[in-house]
Amino acid sequence: MLKFGSNFNGAQGFNFIHGFRRLVFYSTSISTESNPAFVNYLVESLGFPTQHALSTSDKLSRVRQHRGVKKVGDFNFVENADSVIKFLTKIGFEHSHIRNVVVSAPEILLCNVNKTLIPKTQTIHKMGISGPDFIEVVKVNPSILLLALNSKVVPAIQALKEIMGCDLHVIAILKKSRGKRFYCISRNLVPNVALLRNYGIPIESIQKYVLKLSTALVQKTELLKDVVIRVEEKLGIPRDSPQFLFGIHLLSSLTEKNIQLKREIFKNFGWTESDVVTLFRKCPTCFGLSVASIKKKLDFLMNELNYEPSFLAMQSNLLTCSLEKRIVPRHKVLLVLKEKGLIKIEYSFITAVKLSESQFLKRFVLPFTEVHEVYREHSGTSLEVLTLGSSKPDSDATSC
Known part of the structure; x- marks a missing residue:
């Protein structure tokens, strides 16, 4: 594990401040929309194209205004940004990694290295996410360094470790859990998994489902409970069916109106209500296909290959495979x-x-x-x- 001192001196990294005086400014005034010093900084230190640097600067200015951050002098602002980049470089981030992080979350350059980034990094390392794994997570999910440590980051990682029991799986999920979804993990995942366990869903099935990171498992628990009831009562999928979790995903991601529309498409091709119900129970994923895809597949399978609805309802893989x-x-x-x-x-x-x-x-x-x-x-x-x-x-x- 990397050791950090109480102060960060930025011995390694980008030597920007030394050459600050020679920067060519686009304006002599400080714009709240595009800070000329920061634009120059992104171009010279991270290799941003000018237009890209301007848009990133504008985005960061809006973040600062939203937070009510007071204006600081150009030099002080760039100096803070430079300390962040030097810190990321020191702990193993490559130039391209840092550029991607800044593009995705420029507000990271507002962070205080000693008060925010070092404590968060140390804590996350102690929780088993360090070295190349830590870098990979931050590259795709920089929000892990921006959200509150004790109320969001730590609870989310603890929840995943408790449920998955495997750091590799935890890391895989963190790479997919950006922004609001990451926050919802800390708040909703544990009670949602407990709810499914109370319904008799095996933990092994839940773990596989969590790996796919369906939004169903990070929604509010009361909403998930309603979905679980509807899967059983409206779709007719029993709790012990391997398709039960897929039914939850379907009802969590589609509106009742959308599902009804797709039911009608099948019926327009001659399917009976019994055929539709059979398909729901056999493969609810079929109803996650687009309307155009369902129509195209049914047209070919029924009119070209002459398959009957009752046969297709039982051989659902014909509908899920690429036509x-x-x-x-x-x-x-x-x-x-x-x-x-x-x-x-x-x-x-x-x-x-x-x-x-x-x-x-x-x-x-x-x-x-x-x-x-x-x-x-x-x-x-x-x-x-x-x-x-x-x-x-x-x-x-x-x-x-």
Whole structure:
């Protein structure tokens, strides 16, 4: 773990202050919208294009005004920003990392290194997030250094460690948890997980769901409780179903009106209420597809391949797979193989769809030069890739 002294002298980092006198200013006055000294600073120390530096300066000025921060002299302001950058450099951030952090959260340059950044960094390190992992988290989620340490940052990390039991998973989640979502973790995640556990959801299932960081698990607990009840009563998905959590995600991310609209689309294609309910229970994720995607897939699967609604309701993977990248190319290949008599066995299209890309290529494409062009035309995969024999390891066969 890095050791920090009580004072930060910035021995390493960007030597900006020394050359401050030679900066070319855009104006002799201090603008509340774009600080000329700060604009020069971003250009010279971080390599910002001038226009980008201007927009970042404006953003920071608005943050300062919103916080009621009094104006300070140009030199004092830039000096503080420079101390922040030197600190980040000292603890391992590269030039490009710092630039990305400043673009995402320029208000970090307002932080006091000794009073804010050092204590926060030390505390986060002690909680098991240090070295390259700490840098990766801050790169994509600089809010971890901006939010209140004791009321937001520490409770959020503690909640994740308590639930996940694995620092690697905690780090993976922190990389995705920006701004408000990070704050909601500290406030809502533990009671929400407790609620799901009370409903009999296994902790292993919850952990996998937390890794995906659905907004459902960081919403207010009373809202989640209402969603859980509706999943069971309106969607008809029992608590012990593997699809129960996906149902929660669906109802948390879509309005009742949107879901009803999609139900009607299925019915317009001849689906009965029973078919729709079956699909809800089998794969609620299907209703997360866009309206255009649902219509396009149903049109092809029902009108081109002549599948019945009751069959599609049970074989939901046909609806979740990509039509353009998987369904159509594989259908065209099998069609040509059968027409030319190149395969004697009657292969199920469902089986072919479930194969991984490399498995499908090895079994149905690579051995038959007659379908190379067909597959290339419909999938966009080059003939060079096909003739290489696909040396990559198989991915999950059911992944679409």
